[in-house]
Amino acid sequence: MFLVVIYGLVLALPLLYLVQRRALSQSPQSPPVDSPPEEKKSLKTIMQPPRDDLDPPKDDPFTLDELKQFDGSDNSKPIYVSIKGTIFDVTRKSDVYGPGKSYNIFAGKDGSKGLGMSSLKPEDAVPDYSDLPENEKNVLNDWFLFFQKRYNIIGRVTDMPTSVSNLANL
Template sequence: MRLRFAAAALAALAVLCCTPAAKTRLTTALGRFFRDVARARARTRRYGNKYALAQMVLKTEAPLDLSEPQHDGTVTQSELEDGDGVDGAPVYVALRGRVYDVSAGAKFYGAGKPYHHFVGRDASRAFATGCRAAECVSADLDGLDPSQLRELDRWMEMYETHDKYTFVGTLVEDPVDKYV
């Protein structure tokens, strides 16, 4: 209850910010905070780490090994693009070539919602940099520094351990497009 009140108060503060840049910084900070709360809850639930949030705040948490996918499913680029939530389609978001079904988060990822521009594509660069502009939504990681790549890993951990989002598969080249 207190967390919901705090979230509402911070959201109201974001609306009241004077400049668009300040509003963007506050929105990004809030997104990262609530992402870390979700990660901490998952680490507590899955691994029994009751100090996970403190470790995240103090930046002493050990990263989870995300090198191996949960299963060997695959998703083509065209299947990812079709995952836009339109006409009952699932809602897909990809990070570092790993595709997640975020249909349960329609209030965030649905058409006209704040994160819909990430849907149906690999948005790794946007998550790593915190940039929400259309030109930042890409799979290109060239030129990112280690702290930005770690930020991307934190987002991937959130998707990997989320209660309602599921790993669909690894993005692969579309075999039909390969021969065209």
């Protein structure tokens, strides 16, 4: 009996090794090839994927004051987030931009500076990002691209601070 068990093990172990090696070599190890390079790094891999069903961008004018009513506090209205004066409709993500949610700080306003600084402080969520250092301006541009691939553009802010209104969008 003992010999039969030993014999069985001698036969089974190499087989098990081969099966395991095959399973490992077939498991998906790399990110999907179609995702753009900037999507492959850091936290963004766990974020929502880009969409292919976006509407053509609209160019409706809004003042910063008009934008305030679209902060999610009135749920009969859409939720808007402006980045560098371009306004995105983020209503379908009210789970993060709605009242009391993590990113509500960016709703109903242009909080470009805070996005660039990776800050959720209310005092940083302001439209004037002109004094950000180069690396934080790049972070801000990455967010712009992130939103551009995921949300419909519904308009633009007409009264951005003069320090940034003359800067090119990207």
